[in-house]
Amino acid sequence: MRFVSMEDVEPGQLLGRTVYSGNGTVLLSAGVQLTVYMINTLKRIGVTMIYLKDPAFEDVEIEDMVSEATKKAVFRDMSETLEAVRSGKEWSTRKISNSVDQLLTDVLSAKELLFQLTEIRTKDNAHYLHAVNVALLSSMIGYNLGLNYGQLKELTMGALLHDIGKSVALAEDADQDVVNKSHHTWKGFEFLKHKREFSLLVAHTALQHHERLNGSGLPRGLTSESIHLYAKIVAVANQYDNLISGEGGLAKKAMLPHEACEELMASSELLLDRDVLIEFNRIVSVYPTGTSVRLSTKESGVVVRQHRGLPGRPVVRIIRSAGEDFEVKEVDLATETTVFIDAVLA
Template sequence: MRQVSTHRLQEGDILGRTIYTNDGRVLLGKGMALSASYINRLNKLGISIVYIDDEVSKDIVIEDVISEEHRREAMSSLDNAVQAVKVGKDFDGFTAKKSIDNIIQDILFQKDIFIGLTDMRTYDNHVFAHSVNVCVLSTVLGKALKLDHESLQGLAIGALFHDIGTVKLPKELLKKRTPFTPAEAELYKTHANHGFDILRTKRELNLLSAHIAFQHHEYFNGSGYPRKLEGDSVHHWAQIVGIANFYDNLVNDGPGHTHIAPYEACEILMGSSDKFFPRDLIITFLKHIAAYPTGCTVKLSTGEIGIVVDQNKSLPMRPIVRVVLADEDFSSAQAKEYNLVEERTLFIDSILE
């Protein structure tokens, strides 16, 4: 299985991973042969990257940190909460807690966690997919920081609901993928206040989870919003979710922006040390992130084109790359593999989409 940009898809390509709606229903199923109409639909839905299975990548395994079922359950519980808030009703926080406990158990079960899976997001399910991903990233960082189970639960709940305030914003604003105008940016910032107001009344949820929604855009140097908090005035859990949110927004399209490559996002995140987030949290976070995710297509310093087939977790910038004697559509046979830890004069020039 490998990643392919939707604008490079061809008729007959086999979908390697199921695409879901925001409420957990199947939009397009794994193993489906993509027709021209399906490819056109994917582009219209705003999906920029999908996974396909073909001869050159059929043995490449791309594992998620949590099970597909638990990811789908979390999206569905968040969708139920959003639909309730939209019509002014209360939502069941206990159901969300159950979904969170499943995510936590998945993450605690794994010994070494290395994240490189890219979400296949539509315009409509962006908030849900983004929120679940931020929840996973935050919980992985929380585990690395040795938070106890109760703290992990409060952290994960706050991460899952960190953007619930966007339910109060216009749909057109959330679908926009070009930079916001100053007025649009100010309107978007209000989602932090809305989120806090929604969550703080939920007695079954930790009040600190509401403060995560309130503070996840606050920065270490006081340049964030909505209250321009500085340093340790930003709650520790909000700092964790802030890092996860910042990274996920960099590597995925979202309101007011498009995505960049994971290795570029890692560089930007490192450059934000002690400006936006504490350096020690960033260093710990990046130990669990694949700068060049398994399944992505890369161009090497030799000009060769290849697919990342595996990771060297001790050196995440130096993965294992399979080079094929072909152009970017991989129409010819496999040639060889480079372990970039051993090939010290060979470098990845860029990720191709």
């Protein structure tokens, strides 16, 4: 399986991973043979990168942090929740609590895996996928920092609902321009603090996730000692997902994972918490499986395996033509210490 730009996709190729809508239903199933119409539709709904099956990498599988059933359930529950909030209707806190339990069950059973971008982002599912990505990343960082299950659940709940204030603002104002001018963190805090089923720390996570250590953040300009650990964690996860998606006003276009990691590390101790960033860098795949790369040896290949604890040193498979046959070799950057990834190939 390879992770490629939509511009390089051709009719007849096989889709490597299922594409979901915002409410968790399947738009295109993995294994389907792509047509011109399908390719154009994927581009129209905002897909820029996609996984394709490739005979040369038939054995390469992306290991998921969460199961298909969990993904569908969380997408569905988040879709129903945010739609209810936007409509001013009641919503089930129990469903969200159950979704978080499902996420944590999957994450804790797969805690040795690295976080990779495995879901295909569309205009329709972007909001829900962002919430899930931030929740997954936050829970993994929290686990590495030694939080117990109760704390992990509070953190993951706050991460999953960190942007709920945007939906509250839409319900109140019904005008996107007004929503953009009002800070959604206050809206989210005021909304969540009245939910007695949730810890007050869930509301504070939504309130503080845009605060920065040097006091330059919003909405209150808090400095390091006044920002809760949960919010410091969600701040890193939120900013990373915004950078790789090109959302949130942080970048003019989507960054590649290694570029986003470098951007975050540049903010260490000034804007973002150093200890949180250290754990973040231990769990995020800098070069996701399926990515085409060029090595410092000038050879080009595809990332086929990851090393937990060495996210920047994956295994790269290189395939070269040798007459009518092909020569295949794998370079393990964990052992080939003088070889580096020189560039990511679009």
